[in-house]
Amino acid sequence: xxxxxxxxxxxxxxxxxxxxxxxxxxxxxxxxxxxxxxxxxxxxxxxxxxxxxxxxxxxxxxxxxxxxxxxxxxxxxxxxxxxxxxxxxxxxxxxxxxxxxxxxxxxxxxxxxxxxxxxxxxxxxxxxxxxxxxxxxxxxxxxxxxxxxxxxxxxxxxxxxxxxxxxxxxxxxxxxxxxxxxxxxxxxxxxxxxxxxxxxxxxxxxxxxxxxxxxxxxxxxxxxxxxxxxxxxx
Amino acid sequence: xxxxxxxxxxxxxxxxxxxxxxxxxxxxxxxxxxxxxxxxxxxxxxxxxxxxxxxxxxxxxxxxxxxxxxxxxxxxxxxxxxxxxxxxxxxxxxxxxxxxxxxxxxxxxxxxxxxxxxxxxxxxxxxxxxxxxxxxxxxxxxxxxxxxxxxxxxxxxxxxxxxxxxxxxxxxxxxxxxxxxxxxxxxxxxxxxxxxxxxxxxxxxxxxxxxxxxxxxxxxxxxxxxxxxxxxxx
DNA sequence: TTCGCACGCTGCACACCGTTCAGTGAAGGT
DNA sequence: ACCTTCACTGAACGGTGTGCAGCGTGCGAA
Numbered sequence: 001x002x003x004x005x006x007x008x009x010x011x012x013x014x015x016x017x018x019x020x021x022x023x024x025x026x027x028x029x030x031x032x033x034x035x036x037x038x039x040x041x042x043x044x045x046x047x048x049x050x051x052x053x054x055x056x057x058x059x060x061x062x063x064x065x066x067x068x069x070x071x072x073x074x075x076x077x078x079x080x081x082x083x084x085x086x087x088x089x090x091x092x093x094x095x096x097x098x099x100x101x102x103x104x105x106x107x108x109x110x111x112x113x114x115x116x117x118x119x120x121x122x123x124x125x126x127x128x129x130x131x132x133x134x135x136x137x138x139x140x141x142x143x144x145x146x147x148x149x150x151x152x153x154x155x156x157x158x159x160x161x162x163x164x165x166x167x168x169x170x171x172x173x174x175x176x177x178x179x180x181x182x183x184x185x186x187x188x189x190x191x192x193x194x195x196x197x198x199x200x201x202x203x204x205x206x207x208x209x210x211x212x213x214x215x216x217x218x219x220x221x222x223x224x225x226x227x228x229x230x231x232x233x234x
Numbered sequence: 235x236x237x238x239x240x241x242x243x244x245x246x247x248x249x250x251x252x253x254x255x256x257x258x259x260x261x262x263x264x265x266x267x268x269x270x271x272x273x274x275x276x277x278x279x280x281x282x283x284x285x286x287x288x289x290x291x292x293x294x295x296x297x298x299x300x301x302x303x304x305x306x307x308x309x310x311x312x313x314x315x316x317x318x319x320x321x322x323x324x325x326x327x328x329x330x331x332x333x334x335x336x337x338x339x340x341x342x343x344x345x346x347x348x349x350x351x352x353x354x355x356x357x358x359x360x361x362x363x364x365x366x367x368x369x370x371x372x373x374x375x376x377x378x379x380x381x382x383x384x385x386x387x388x389x390x391x392x393x394x395x396x397x398x399x400x401x402x403x404x405x406x407x408x409x410x411x412x413x414x415x416x417x418x419x420x421x422x423x424x425x426x427x428x429x430x431x432x433x434x435x436x437x438x439x440x441x442x443x444x445x446x447x448x449x450x451x452x453x454x455x456x457x458x459x460x461x462x463x464x465x466x467x468x
Numbered sequence: 469t470t471c472g473c474a475c476g477c478t479g480c481a482c483a484c485c486g487t488t489c490a491g492t493g494a495a496g497g498t
Numbered sequence: 499a500c501c502t503t504c505a506c507t508g509a510a511c512g513g514t515g516t517g518c519a520g521c522g523t524g525c526g527a528a
Contacts, residue, residue, distance in 0.1 A: 009496070009504080016505090034355035037485065049486075051506050059486065116441055117351045121268035125442055135443065160460070161453045169447045192448060193435070193458045200434025201427070207350055208359055209369065213403045214426055219395045224427045226394070231465055243475080243525070250476090271514065283515080285477050293515065 033119045068130025090148035091234035147180045152233030267353045302364025324382035325468035332459045381414045386467030
């Protein structure tokens with residue numbers, strides 16, 4: 001009698017997979033992304049290192065899975081912070097998103113390094129997979145913020161280059177055109193710029209370049225985001 | 235007779251040190267920052283790994299030295315690009331600086347990762363040293379760009395927080411007040427924001443987050459820098 | 469010129485790491 | 499009851515950074 005209930009084997013397998021990921025995250029938060037060693041995980045679980053290869057074909061695949069999980073969690077946190085601000089305050093929603101991402105990054109720099117840095121020596125993110133999906137979701141969230149500001153922001157855009165949908169990733173374009181019909185390609189370019197602007201100071205701070213120079217990076221960041229909001233005409 | 239000429243020992247030592255650094259840079263450009271292994275360097279030089287400990291107390295010290303060298307070289311490249319634009323075109327000088335940094339980063343992403351990312355598992359940049367010196371020089375260069383724009387930019391700044399010199403690193407403050415007397419602390423905060431703004435999109439691109447989404451990151455970056463210049467009132 | 473010593477270097481050791489693979493034993497389905 | 503599947507072990511291979519005893523050469527001083 002199979003099919004109805006999940007087989008015992010499959011359930012145990014799922015539990016073990018979850019335990020591996022949980023321990024990997026614990027080790028990462030304790031010692032940084034490079035503390036994710038198969039041997040350390042196995043040691044913690046009372047297994048040998050080779051056993052993990054029944055669950056992940058290689059360490060990089062484990063890392064890829066972790067990136068997907070972590071990325072999804074931060075996007076959900078940002079979305080929640082955004083939704084806590086009324087929709088008729090697009091500037092406030094942008095600020096909420098930005099502050100949520102920075103707060104998350106500072107609370108656990110390892111996660112930020114995992115997603116936006118070199119998580120592990122020699123690791124290269126795969127073109128697709130859970131990480132890419134989460135990134136698309138993040139972009140969609142940012143596009144929503146830009147879309148709300150677009151009526152005010154459009155007249156202020158004086159780009160020398162005219163963008164077309166062909167300039168962007170088809171998957172992203174499909175997402176955007178479905179969720180925000182009527183939004184022009186130029187707004188997508190603006191979205192990427194907004195992303196970069198939110199990212200820059202946080203990246204510098206997480207990697208230790210900002211804190212030695214200024215005592216209150218939060219204030220600088222807030223000023224920057226306020227300037228960003230103003231530059232959108234809000 | 236010592237003192238006049240450098241002793242033979244010291245000269246050989248300097249040559250070997252230079253060779254270690256040169257090979258480390260070569261390996262890095264070939265296989266990324268994590269290819270900087272003492273064993274690989276020694277192999278390339280026909281030595282054993284332990285020998286390098288006569289020149290650098292640990293691998294992290296070698297990396298620190300490399301960071302200093304690479305950081306200095308990119309700052310000099312940016313300064314040269316800036317100086318190729320007449321001083322009465324502050325916006326052009328900002329654009330030149332930004333484009334030079336981006337071009338350098340794309341030409342050798344390993345250098346960018348070395349300075350602004352996790353160069354090596356577990357590496358943490360020391361509080362002082364050649365890297366910090368180069369970073370101060372970079373900040374001074376950026377401050378010069380902001381200082382030139384300050385007359386136009388100051389009226390556009392509406393920060394809610396008022397900055398004082400105490401908010402910043404004393405060394406940086408000393409540098410700035412010596413080179414740009416009369417510049418207020420708020421301009422220093424603006425400098426850091428400009429830094430972050432130049433950094434964000436490049437960091438995303440180098441770590442592979444931007445290129446899959448847009449075919450012409452250069453155009454997006456240029457638009458962003460032009461918007462930055464406009465936000466300074468130029 | 470000769471002697472002594474400093475120092476660059478070797479070779480080995482240790483403790484880690486990711487990855488592979490033959491073998492084992494228990495659980496599953498038939 | 500049988501047989502297959504599969505998670506797991508334990509050993510191995512090649513890689514890494516890092517210490518340390520010892521050796522020989524060449525420098526500098528007597």
